């Protein structure tokens with residue numbers, strides 16, 4: 357188990373470039389299975405989950421060429437369907453959440469796929485029902501083996517239809533969309549998720565020859581085509597990493613410029629941090645955060661306590677709430693953090709409380725944070741990273757704290773943040789990795 361030893365209390369200073377988006381990468385990589393022609397993808401983040409998915413595709417027979425540090429060429433002209441029956445496949449696919457998105461493309465192109473329950477963060481129930489309800493509507497027949505192995509197949513081509521999703525599931529929408537682009541006739545997906553990850557996937561599919569209307573909305577209309585061709589695609593910067601750096605700058609009193617953020621794609625993220633009193637300046641496409649000794653949480657107009665909660669896009673992504681929560685620990689004022697989607701994502705606040713933060717965990721979904729206004733520093737402790745975003749929230753807390761902290765299980769952080777220790781050390785952090 358790798359760990360970080362973090363000496364905190366030092367402000368950071370400088371410029372940082374966000375990596376390509378993790379959750380977009382996982383969708384885009386699965387989409388290469390839809391065509392026998394070459395697909396070139398750039399700004400691919402060098403992170404554990406993405407590297408594992410690339411390895412899985414390679415083992416499935418996809419030809420993978422690395423053209424540059426963040427650019428790959430994929431060619432799925434000879435996919436080995438038999439590989440899906442091997443224990444190696446089961447182990448690989450079960451090790452990350454993103455593997456779930458091979459279902460749609462494989463069903464659409466080859467008429468069958470199978471998958472163990474996917475991995476990913478243990479942050480509460482993560483049902484797959486929406487994926488299969490949608491794929492079944494297109495003609496897929498699902499067989500369950502126990503509760504954690506799924507087989508889906510179709511007799512002949514999938515058939516387009518109307519569907520109203522029970523939840524706007526991000527990976528579920530991606531799966532159904534990737535199956536529908538090769539189905540016969542028109543598929544309408546209402547209550548579709550529309551995160552930038554999905555918008556990017558739609559744009560890529562259109563470049564490959566798919567016919568999709570309603571991109572960016574919750575109503576997608578897809579007219580199936582016979583085949584898709586190759587394309588080139590560049591990943592957006594990771595909006596969760598950008599949010600994490602904004603939070604890091606505020607909590608450590610650092611002056612940081614986050615480069616090339618594609619600000620127009622960030623939705624409510626900048627304004628959410630502004631509600632915590634954090635000053636942000638847009639300089640072209642960079643976000644400049646000045647060193648701020650204090651920041652004050654806004655109240656509602658009537659003076660009542662602010663709530664920050666997650667929502668499906670264009671609401672605030674749940675993946676940033678742990679960061680918002682940790683940053684509030686050193687703000688002036690009080691905020692209620694309400695994590696609506698996942699029920700096990702807030703338990704990490706126990707560690708922040710051990711470090712000296714003032715937090716009341718009201719129930720598994722809600723925590724009230726009473727900010728310390730930098731009157732008292734957090735102090736370093738030894739802690740374990742429970743999930744990717746809580747892990748980074750703890751890293752931010754450790755960088756702001758007096759003394760030394762040790763964070764165990766940083767493989768969780770490595771799932772989604774590229775060389776985070778080296779990149780933060782380059783702007784003045786003191787993080788030592790031990791493996």
Ligand SMILES: CC(=O)N[C@H]1[C@@H](OP(=O)(O)OP(=O)(O)OC[C@H]2O[C@@H](n3ccc(=O)[nH]c3=O)[C@H](O)[C@@H]2O)O[C@H](CO)[C@@H](O)[C@@H]1O
Pocket residue numbers: 379382453454480481482483523524525526527528668673674675696697698
């Ligand atoms: C690899 C990947 O892309 N992972 C992301 C993806 O996971 P993933 O696609 O697995 O998450 P889903 O969108 O399916 O659902 C997330 C959770 O929210 C619940 N839910 C979802 C929609 C809804 O309208 N109401 C509702 O309650 C679901 O039951 C589930 O518990 O989207 C999540 C929600 O943005 C993010 O946290 C994950 O980082």
Ligand SMILES: C=C(OP(=O)(O)O)C(=O)O
Pocket residue numbers: 378379405452453454475476477478675744745772
């Ligand atoms: C929950 C997350 O990832 P995953 O879906 O891969 O577990 C995340 O990126 O915050």
